[in-house]
Structures are given as C-alpha cells and as structure tokens.
Amino acid sequence: xxxxxxxxxxxxxxxxxxxxxxxxxxxxxxxxxxxxxxxxxxxxxxxxxxxxxxxxxxxxxxxxxxxxxxxxxxxxxxxxxxxxxxxxxxxxxxxxxxxxxxxxxxxxxxxxxxxxxxxxxxxxxxxxxxxxxxxxxxxxxxx
Numbered sequence: 697x698x699x700x701x702x703x704x705x706x707x708x709x710x711x712x713x714x715x716x717x718x719x720x721x722x723x724x725x726x727x728x729x730x731x732x733x734x735x736x737x738x739x740x741x742x743x744x745x746x747x748x749x750x751x752x753x754x755x756x757x758x759x760x761x762x763x764x765x766x767x768x769x770x771x772x773x774x775x776x777x778x779x780x781x782x783x784x785x786x787x788x789x790x791x792x793x794x795x796x797x798x799x800x801x802x803x804x805x806x807x808x809x810x811x812x813x814x815x816x817x818x819x820x821x822x823x824x825x826x827x828x829x830x831x832x833x834x835x836x837x838x839x
Contacts, residue, residue, distance in 0.1 A: 820835065820838055821834040821835055
C-alpha cells in the first residue's frame with residue numbers, strides 16, 4: 697500500500713511539475729505581451745505629442761494666412777479705389793464721367809470678346825466603305 701501511495705504521489709508531483717512549467721511559460725508570454733503593449737503605448741504617446749505640436753503649428757500658420765489674406769483684400773479694395781480714380785478723373789473743367797470708355801470689368805469683357813476667333817469649319821470626308829484610296833487622298837490634306 698505504501699508503494700501505491702508513493703507512486704500516486706510521484707505521479708501527482710510530475711503532474712504538478714509539468715503544470716508549473718506550463719504556467720511559467722504562460723507567465724513569460726503574458727509578461728512579453730505586457731512589455732510590448734507598454735512600448736506601444738509609449739510610442740503612441742510620443743506620436744500624440746508630435747500631432748499636438750503639428751496641430752499647434754498649423755493653427756499658427758492658418759492664423760497668419762488669414763491675417764495675410766485680410767491684408768491683401770484690404771490692399772485690393774484700396775487698389776480698386778485708385779483704379780476708379782484713374783478711369784474717372786476730375787479735371788478743372790468738370791467730371792467727364794460720361795465720356796469714359798468703361799469700368800475695368802466691362803473693358804476686360806470687351807477684350808475677351810475681341811480675342812475670340814472662330815475656327816474654320818473642317819469638311820473632313822466621311823468614309824462609307826467604298827473607294828478607300830480616294831478617301832485617303834481627300835483626308836491627307838488635313839494631316
């Protein structure tokens with residue numbers, strides 16, 4: 697009977713030893729995953745910090761751009777006032793506004809219409825499947 701007990705205890709010890717080895721390897725695997733997760737979190741934290749810095753930089757540049765656009769539009773309005781003075785000058789004889797050619801926008805529209813040229817109509821021969829040599833001869837003058 698003592699032999700049976702000792703064999704049972706030995707088997708139980710071997711079983712416990714294998715379970716301890718399995719638990720140890722599982723613990724190492726979990727520890728490795730935790731280390732990897734911690735490293736990933738650190739990298740993500742650094743990247744998030746970089747994104748915040750970039751966003752701050754972009755906001756500053758956007759504000760600068762908006763200020764520049766406002767300045768340009770202010771300068772444009774001043775330029776339009778000066779153009780209006782040029783196109784409608786006051787002389788010592790009075791205002792000759794009725795004799796002026798037109799506003800810059802109207803003059804630009806007229807120039808656009810003058811620069812338009814009509815293209816000549818091309819009478820390219822239609823190939824109907826008959827007399828291919830004659831069709832090629834007629835079509836050659838367009839190439």
